[in-house]
Ligand SMILES: Nc1ncnc2c1ncn2[C@@H]1O[C@H](COP(=O)(O)OP(=O)(O)O)[C@@H](O)[C@H]1O
């Protein structure tokens with residue numbers, strides 16, 4: 001896990017990149033992968049001062065490499081979703097009066113009431129989730145209000161745990177920020193509001209009217225509205241950079257700070273998704289981001305407010321059985337060779353003559369299921385398939401599940417829909433052909449190394465003009481276009497209609 005920076009010029013060319021690796025550049029915090037996994041194996045935290053010090057280190061690295069801070073017109077950023085930072089009473093005064101002679105971590109060392117911030121990998125709040133769903137009338141009802149049923153990593157449940165285990169720590173806390181709005185606060189020298197999109201990962205925000213749900217707030221902890229502050233559209237200019245950065249690094253006093261957001265919303269911006277588009281990352285696990293106009297929250301998957309158009313939404317779907325499952329079937333049925341695997345896909349027909357399979361070696365997230373389930377054309381469960389049939393059944397089954405879950409969340413394929421594929425398996429054209437056929441939509445690939453970071457640079461530029469109704473798509477027209485790789489085969493039209 002790293003803190004990263006990307007700078008782009010007016011032509012959207014990347015002019016500067018740098019990073020700080022938490023474990024190796026800040027070994028004094030003794031994290032592994034940037035986190036502490038506690039002895040219960042459920043609680044996972046990161047030291048908040050490590051994040052602050054990482055910002056000191058990256059700014060110093062930029063300064064010594066001659067980076068021209070004075071030219072920065074606007075900045076924005078992203079943080080891992082769901083994680084939270086607890087500012088102690090009196091911290092606001094310190095944040096507003098940072099001395100340019102000191103690194104941030106020295107000025108802010110006594111500012112946090114919780115020194116180890118709960119992060120997205122935490123799964124220690126099952127009882128808080130149960131009680132939140134019960135209060136609002138069930139999982140589907142909570143999803144209708146906040147876009148997701150109760151999840152252990154979601155911030156409201158984490159706050160509820162802190163309040164119930166350490167009420168005195170909660171009472172000493174004057175402000176709770178997300179990781180994203182915490183980082184924005186450092187640049188602003190003031191508490192930054194939470195943006196709608198990252199705010200949708202808390203089980204607290206009403207995704208329809210973008211207001212806090214008082215029922216959810218009250219179910220988590222008393223007086224929470226005041227500690228969270230108000231929310232803002234993700235493209236809002238929050239203000240100008242704090243004097244600290246002008247004096248210490250030479251930033252211009254006109255440099256604007258645009259609201260920070262979550263890493264997944266920032267990736268949606270970095271991949272320049274537009275209405276109707278789907279981004280699919282085929283990495284170790286498979287992740288889908290979808291641009292949705294009329295969401296239908298469900299008990300599987302997440303609906304978030306859209307980070308680049310506050311009238312729209314985005315859906316997020318995670319599938320654990322991605323490449324590792326494909327690798328297992330490749331090893332069993334294609335002698336461990338992707339070439340042989342691909343040949344099996346070309347030698348079998350779309351629809352697999354009615355043979356279908358669902359393959360979950362590990363407990364799946366979407367849906368919660370495990371095991372291998374094969375069905376023949378008569379819908380009868382069968383114990384095995386010939387090797388080529390098995391390979392096609394796996395890939396068609398994986399992509400059909402994605403389409404079904406996307407549509408359950410309100411996703412509609414439009415004539416202009418594109419699928420933007422990334423991750424290891426997006427190098428496999430035959431796999432992408434099945435994807436194009438199942439969705440009946442062309443598939444493009446896009447270079448997304450650092451897409452979240454790049455998305456923040458795009459969002460910073462967009463923030464400067466967003467109030468005049470210019471869209472992000474207009475602002476990033478000059479960026480390199482995605483590459484068309486496959487179009488749906490003619491017979492796919494019949495299969496999906
Ligand atoms: N030609 C290929 N066909 C299918 N899958 C591939 C191919 N090349 C790599 N992969 C898969 O890509 C996965 C890694 O994807 P990557 O996006 O690098 O992962 P991460 O999620 O760790 O960033 C590997 O698990 C591997 O199975």
Ligand SMILES: O=C(CO)[C@@H](O)[C@H](O)COP(=O)(O)O
Nearest residue numbers: 079080081082120153263264
């Ligand atoms: O929990 C989620 C999404 O709901 C994760 O996707 C985090 O947002 C991951 O952050 P990284 O550590 O991958 O940046």
